[in-house]
Amino acid sequence: MKSLFRLYRFLIPYRIPSVIALLLLFAMVAADLLIPHLTQRIIDQGIGAGDLEVVITTAMFMAGAALLSAAFAIANNYLSVSISMAFGADLRSAMIRKTQSFSFANLDTLQTGKLIVRSTSDVNAVQMIVMLSLRILTRAPIWAIGAIILLVITSPRLAPIMAGAIPLIILLVWLFGRRAQPLFLIVQQRLDRLNIVLQENLAGVRVVKAFVRSQRETTRFEAANDELMTGTINVARLMAVFSPIMLLLLNLSITAAVWLGGKTALSGGMTVGEVVAAINYLSFALFPILMLSGMLGPISAADASARRILEVLDADTLPRRDDGAVITHQQGRIVFENVSFSYPGETSEAVLRDISFVAEPGQIVAIVGATGSGKSTLIHLIPRFYDVNAGRITFDGVDVRDFDPAVLRRMIGIALQETVLFTGSIADNIRYGRPDADDEEVRAAAKTAQADAFIQGLPEGYATMVGQRGVNLSGGQRQRIAIARALLIKPRLLILDDSTSALDIETEIKLQDALDALIASARRAITCIIVAQRISTVLLADKIIVLDHGQISACGSHQQLLQESSVYRDIYRSQLGELSAAEGETHE
Known part of the structure; x- marks a missing residue:
């Protein structure tokens, strides 16, 4: 329960309405507990004494108590629902804010499917318990x-029944809680797996159809679905045994009270009204315990959900730093000094080892190498998507780890290997990093990215709506929009992570010429780092870095590398064929 109680801090902004809701509860319970006493009065002083006036007067008090209880209940329900919904909204917002601060290492651990479940069904489970x-x-x-206090006052002779029933009920509740909580945690974990499989299935539905793998994906989903069903059935079986046992204890306790009370009343030790009132108080005491026992399932589920939510909220992320470094005269000089890196949790050798190079302001630095050589990993270290394990990276002489991550990333424009577009217009997607950019700036960035021509050819131009994940655009069109988005923020460092792979050669050459012109004409130097397969x-490029198995194999211009790097020559031959005569002579 510790995890669940920790999340109650999100109720602090609503402490005043929460206190009012609890006060309404006290008033409602007081009105409810008054009714058995009034029932006793009707029986003993009204019906038993033949006094109709007492019956009528007491009945009116009972009606008033019932009406007050209903009014208090309505007000309490209204406040409870409002507070719990606001609590859930705040918790979901906190989850999203935390997720947005995640490094790539965090996202590697907490997958998208898990985050979706924790931000929806897990939050709903905790929100429900707050309302309850x-x-x-x-x-x-x-x-x-x-009810226990009033039972002892009204009929001390029947109180021992309560003394025997309550400890037994508490023991059963404790045993049930110990058994139920791990079962609910298993259900939530299996729900995670189901959502991950479902997300992959839906996101990759075109690939599934293309390779005729529908049966395989259906089987995979059914396996996850069956696991969830089995876990849920295990919980239901436990509840199926527990609830009837608790109800049996309640009925046996009431039966014992009726028998003992009736026997005592016949011997003159109690009045009929006292017996009826005592039985009501006994029911009032045991029935809430039965209700609480029935809530152990949702409570156990909520506690399991709270633990999973706290895994997100407590995750170590890159902290915002109000005292982080600030560069007043940005140049865009990037220096790698003996950088090594391995992914969190990996036991294999480092992905990058002893990487050292300099990207001077205004230079175009290219990074090439075989698949898996560490190219994308290298550029992910600059904006601190991951932090280095050894060495350091400096931006204009300042270690990138000394920057607030948000400040650092505002100086960097990046088009990632996987092009992601958002629902909205093409202009909105280009303007994503600079919402205040005017239409002329948007179009200028698109022109440089060689996107303006095809955008103007669309029926609604820049106002054309982008389908989910850019499905209504080609791969090359999505890449050019992503490059325009990176250019619009006017970065000091532009990173293109294999973001021209879907472009035809002619368009790519035009893009390179436009980038050269932009870098040459910029008032402040723009450094460009390009990761490329081609x-x-x-x-x-001014400088080409050849990566081979996580290390720099060679560094230099195209002509230098043809002469000095066998790895580069092999890549060149595999893509462009044999060296030309002039190049061959140079190499010889």
């Missing part, structure tokens, strides 16, 4: 305690 805490979970113990993309 302001209603049943608080009302039941108050009701039971009040050699044709990097031929005119």
Whole structure:
């Protein structure tokens, strides 16, 4: 329960309405507990004494108590629902804010499917318990305690029945809680797996159809679905045994009270009204305990959900730093000094080892290498998507770890290997990093990215709506929009992570010429780092870095590398064929 209680801090902004809701509960319970006493008065002083006036007067008091109880209940329900919904909204917002601060390492651990479940069904489970805490979970113990006190006052002879039943009920509740909580945690974990499989299935439905793998994906989903069903059935079986046992104890206790009370009344030790009132108080004491026992399932589920939510909220992320470094005269000089890196949790050798190079302001630096050589990993270290394990990276002489992550990333424009577009217009997607950019700036960035021509050819131009994940655009069109988005923020460092792979050669050459012109004409130097698979993309770069198994194999211009790097020559031959005569002579 510790995890669940920790999340109650999100109720602090609503403490005043929460207190009012609890006060309404006390008033409602007081009105409810008054009714058995009034029932006793009607029987003993009204019916038993033949006094109709007492019957009528007491009945009116009972009606008033019932009306007050209903009014208090309505007000309490209204406040409880409002508070719990606001609590859930705040908790979901906190989850999203935390997720937005995640590094790539965090996202590697907490997958998208898991985050979706924790932000939806897990939050809903905790939100439900908050609402019940302001209603049943608080009302039941108050009701039971009040009923026990009044039972002892009204009929001390029947109180021992309560003394015997309550410890047994508490023992059963404790045993059930110990058994139920791990079962509910298993259900939530299996729900995670189901959502991950479902997300992959839906996101990759075109690939599934293309490779005729529908049966395989259906089987995979059914396996996860069956696991969830089995876990849920295990919980239901436990509840199926527990609830009837608790109800049996309640009925046996009432039966014992009726038998003992009736026997005592016949011998003159109690009045009929006292017996009826005592039985009512006994029911009032045991029934709330039965209600609480029935809530153990949702409580156990909510506690399991709270633990999973706290895994997100407590995750170590890159902290915002108000005292982080600030560069007043940005140049865009990037220096790698003996950088090594391995992914969190990996036991294999480092992905990058002893990487050292300099990207001077205004330079175009290209990074090439075989698949898996560490190219994308290297550029992910600059904006601190991951932090280095050894060495350091400096931006204009300042270690990137000394920056607030948000400040650092505002100086960097990046088009990632996987192009992600958002629902909205093309202009909105280009303007994503600079919402205040005007239409002329948007179009200028699109022109440089060689996107303006095809955008103007669309029926609604820049106002054309982008389908989910850019499905109504080609791969090359999505890449050019992503490059325009990176250019619009006017970065000091532009990173293109294999973001021209879907472009035809002619468009790519035009893009390279436009980038050269932009860098040459910029008032402040723009450094450009390009990760590329195609050699044709990097031929005119100022510096080409060749990565091989996580290490720098060679560094230099295209002509230098043809002479000095066998790895580079092999890549060149595999893509562009044999070296030309002039190049061959140079190498010889």
